[in-house]
Amino acid sequence: MIKKILIFTIVTLFISCAEEKKEKANSLNVPFEKFELDNGLQVVLHTDKSDPVVAVELMVHVGSAREIKGRTGFAHLFEHLLFLESENLGKGGLDKMSARIGGSGANGSTSRDRTNYLQTVPNDALEKMIWAEADKLGWFINTVTEPVLAKEKQVVKNEKRQSVDNRPYGFNQQIIDRNLYPKDHPYNWQVIGSLEDLQNATLQDVKTFFKRWYVPNNATLVLSGDFDTTKAKEWVHKYFDEIPKGEKITPLVKRPGTVSKSKSLYYEDNFARLPMLTIAWPTVELYHKDSYALDILTEYLSQGKKAPLNKVLVDDLKLTSSTSMWNWSSELAGQVQLGIRGFNKVNLNDINEGVNTAFRNFEREGISDEDLKRIKAGLETNFYTSLSSVIGKGSNLASYNTYAGDPGLINKEISLTLNVTKEDVMRVYNTYIKGQNFIATSFVPKGMTNLALKNSEEAIIKEEEIIIGAEEKFDPKIAAKYTKTPSKIDRSKEPPYGKTPSLSVPNVWKNELNNGVKVYGIKNSEVPLVRFNLVIDGGQLLEKLDKLGVANLTALLMNRGTKNKTVAELEESIQKLGASIRVSSSKEDITISGTTLAKNYDKTIALVEEILLEPRWDTTEFELIKKSVIGNLRQQEANPTTITRNIYNELIYGKNNIRSKNTLGTISSVEKITLNDLKLFYANYISPSVTNMHIVGDINKEEALTPLNNLTTKWTSKEVTIPVFKTPKAPNKPTIYFYDVPKAKQSVISFGAPALAETDKDYYPATVMNYILGGGGFASQLTQELREGKGYTYGIFSQFSGTKAIGPFTIFSRVRTNVTLESAQLIKKIITEYPTSFSKKDLGTTKSFLIKSNARRFETMRAKLNMLENISTYNLNDDYVKDREKIVNEMTVDKIQELAKKYINPNKMIWLFVGDAETQLDRLNELGFGKPILLNNTKEKIKL
The missing domain is CATH 3.30.830.10 (Metalloenzyme, LuxS/M16 peptidase-like)
Incomplete structure (x- = not known):
């Protein structure tokens, strides 16, 4: 929804009164410089010295609207292809380089009208990024071969299965658009295209599409952040100047949808x-x-x-x-x-x-x-929230230039x-x-x-049939053979780093209110905003097994008015301040979070106080939110991803452990909960004694604390004991579990076992160990093998998810149904070999990313707020990031291998599959972990 994104991201100066804004809007000024190369590439520069990072965005004016019927999905397919390889970056392309330079993870997106490629990097890597972006336009297309195309088709098809075919209401937009727009209208089809069109795409189709649209005169390059503009211009000219201009591109004609009859x-x-x-x-x-x-x-x-x-x-x-x-x-x-x-x-x-x-x-x-x-x-x-990152500013400049030809429209x-x-x-x-x-x-x-x-x-939808071995075979390891595209400079050598940016840890101030609330803050004056949250420990951990969902309902009802304000009056009071306030519940806490203009912070805190201390307990609203939660739970019964999460938690923690339960509760438990249950939960457990407050924004310590005086005097502390639920140990042998979702187009998999609490001395070292396995995105072996090597999935990851309590190590993915067994076999092989296959090169990549990425660690207000939450929750030093740097610097291959052997053992794991039992259940006998246990009978509706 491009329009919405643009509107919410386009100012740099705030003027409070709407009438004043009408008068002064023309004085708003986001500084930028624009120039155009001889080949037509338009370049926009925006400097922001607040953090030592630069956002780099290449926006190409081609989306699904530039496609033709029968060859849909090409623009989105290219979004994928351009990350894989180019002549000078080699295999792994920008993804591989991103890990080495500490980038945010090279990413991209495709819309009806454009495709963009973007990431934020430490500013010492700017020349490298300009070199890499130029390689996409001028030295890429020769690397696309039949095997590469065949593999990436499967990845994109998996993305479609995940986002459309295998989820509730997934086909809705497709049905609307093909009826809202005539068949020959470029918005008639979906950006992701059809499975059939993707499969029918030939290598020549792909090359023709690239040569038509991926040309300098159809692209905008935006650099936004802390950099020297003179050097940046030199690098842009050096790497982009010799790329030839493409054919003249005629703008598409504005053409509304037509509905002659409802x-x-x-x-x-x-x-x-x-x-x-x-x-x-x-x-x-x-x-x-x-x-x-x-x-x-x-x-x-x-x-x-x-x-x-x-x-x-x-x-x-x-x-x-x-x-x-x-x-x-x-x-x-x-x-x-x-x-x-x-x-x-x-x-x-x-x-x-x-x-x-x-x-x-x-x-x-x-x-x-x-x-x-x-x-x-x-x-x-x-407006201001969106301006808290250089990537947000850069994306908007790119969009205005692409669609309006004028970044100044910002x-x-x-x-x-x-x-x-x-x-x-x-x-x-x-x-x-x-x-x-x-x-x-x-x-x-x-x-x-x-x-x-x-x-x-x-509405007729042509659904995919599940057939084992239906996809074409390919070998992605076959190197492309081609004559390298000539260049006036030596592009085979990656440019050097610039001056290494220093890690700057924000200054943290602390205070404790008289009633026991601990307050942590960071002053951040980049935008006139304040973000805050009040975290009350407990959450679902304080519920009884026969009253699951009380904490969630309590939080939801606290949003619905106060003693002196109806729901509508409370909403209006918040919105008049340009603020947002939300009460939410999780497994371990209830949180009141908010964002407000700095000048309205005092008034916003007054409303937080009212929400916290004077709930309305409206019976009508209580019944409404119960119906809403029950509706969500009912919908979750058919969502494969939610089914997987609920069952996996029970298998990890055990059915009688509160940590295994859905935070929403169950349909039967929510139906039984009364308003009095909520009042008792509130009276017994909402206490300053278990509360931490975190504040980041354009105010100092005194300004932040002054409005909290009423919380000190009006909110009386009481002792709250949060139960401890012991996490079972990892199983002694592997067991396969299967939950049947008939005709599922993907199998959702969760493999893992109980592992570590975040407070354990091994926790952070274990996350370092996991980076190359499955925590490093495209740098990880799981992604490289299952997505890039085989095309089995759109995404896969592994992680440790402990808190103050022991949590599991988990491998999660959604894989194409007809390769469910093959995916599991490959994962089994990877994790079995990981303790011995981890190399010095892998260690170098891990260290490079984890150290260099610290330059952008605290760029946004959200990141700073997260830092404060870590400090308060786990009793960390203010500069704990430096402690973690030390752990990374001292890590060795031997330590990695030791940690892998200790915490990742395929023979002591739960192997859960949620998918189509008719075609996949029996095949899992070949995994070598015994006969799968079927958890449900689809002939009889089973409720979780």
Whole structure:
């Protein structure tokens, strides 16, 4: 949703009053410099000296809209291919280099209209990154061979299975778009393409696509961060100048979607347990003047207690727990979508009637001046939050230059939002929504077509058939043979590092309030914001097994009003400050977190105090959130990833251990919980004695502490004893468990065993050991073998997940169904050999990444907040990162091998598979760990 992203990321100076902003918006100034090379490459430079890092982004003006019918998914396929290899970087390409230089992990994304490649690196690696980005455009395409293409097709197809085919409501957007846009419209198909089109792509197709679109005159390079602009310009010219200009590229014509007659479609979803209604209307493209009013309209209609849709559907009719409506403006066209997931067995015709009622109410009442200001105030804080990283600033400059030809629009577009009037909001409603034709989809559980909108026709989706050995064979180790592309300079040598940036650990201040609350803070003045959280230890650990879900319900209800404020009044008070406050629960704590403008910090803390000390305990809201949680639990029953997590936790911790339980509880336990249970939990366990507060932002210690005086006097401390639940030891032998999800297109796997607590002296050394195994992304053996070597998965990782208690070591992935056994066999081989295969080269890569990445460790406010949480939770030194640097520097191959032998043993693991038992269960006998244990009988519904 490019438009939304842009709007939330485009200012550098904040002016509090909307009227003042209208007058002064033109004075906003994000400094940048733009120049163009002779070959057409446009370059934008933005300096930010706050941290010794640079974000590098290459944005190419090609997305799925540049594809043709029958060859969809090419733009996204290229996003993958360009990370693999180039003539001068060699195998592993930018991914491999990223690990060595301490980068954030080279990443990319594809939309309808563009593909971008981006990462943040320590500034001593800037020349290396410019060299590498140039290699993508000028010295890449020869490295794409038949085996490389065959493998990457499988990776992309796995991504589609994971994000679309094997998840609830995954086909919804595909059905909407192919009906909202004509067949010859470039938004008719999905960015990821179809499995059939991807499979049919030939090597010549790929080369032709690259040579047409991946040319300097269709790209923007943005450097954002701490660097010398003179040197940067020299390097850009040195590495990019000789890349030849491509054919002239004609801009695509703006073309809205067309719906000549409203159309309703239904789909029986194999993974859905709750019915969902989506309605879509064609609207306007990016930067159209009406798009800004549509942004505000959709937020007003659906967000918050006062929203017309929520008043009717949530409060009055009680058909759902929430509604969602958004404006999606892309380069060529736009669409507004409304999505509502009903409670169990709710008829979507009733939801549709409720939508119409809400719209009529809005037509009669409109939007007030106060609500308009409130929504704009909420956008203001989002502006600054997005500017807390150099990659965020760089991405927006790249987008404005790509779509508008002018990065300077970053200083102008905000005024178009701030100048929206009440009349504009009503006008766009009447123009694009009221009485206009639409596309509606009804996604319903299998066998429940009676819940779909009346007169709906069935949407036909061609689903993949599970066939063992269906994919083509390839050998990715075959080296590409080609004549190297000539160059005026020697590109075979990677450029040297610049001056090594020094690690700067933020200064931490500390205080303890009289009632026992410990406060930790860091002053951060890059943007006029404050982020904070109040962490109250306990969470689900304080629940009883017959009342699972009490902590979560308590946290949710604390969000719903206070003694003196209704839900709507509380929301309005928060939003007027341009703030956000949220109470949430986890396994080990309840947290009140928030973000606010620094100047409104005192008023925001006053609201936090009210939420914390004066809950409303509203019975109507209590029943609503119970229904919402039960709905979520019901949907989780059919989500393979959630099923895997729930079962794996029970296998690791044991059924009678609270750590094995879903933090939401179970359907039966939530149904039994009363409002009095929540009040007792609050009275007994919400105490200053187990609370830490963390504050990062544009205020000093005194300014941060002064508003907390009331918390000291009004919040009385009580003793809270948090139970200790012993984690079982690793099993003595391996056991295979299988949970059947019929016709699953992927198998979700979790392999592991109880291992370490984060407080254990071996914990951080073990995470260092795991970097090359599965913790290092594309630097890890698991990724290189299963994704890059075989194309079995879109992603795989391994990790230690201890807290103050012992947690498991886990290997997790979603693999193509028909290679479930082969994936497990390969993982077994890798972890069996890891203690002896780990090399000096692997150690060098590990050390290089973990040390060099420290330059960007504390760049964002979120990172600084996380640092404070680590210090308070685990009683670490303020400069604990330096202690960890010492561990890394002193690590040896022998120590790595010793840790691997101690904590990663395939013969003492739980091997859990969630997938299609009909085709995969019996095959797992070949894994050598005995006959698999089937955990469910799909002929009888089994509840977790």
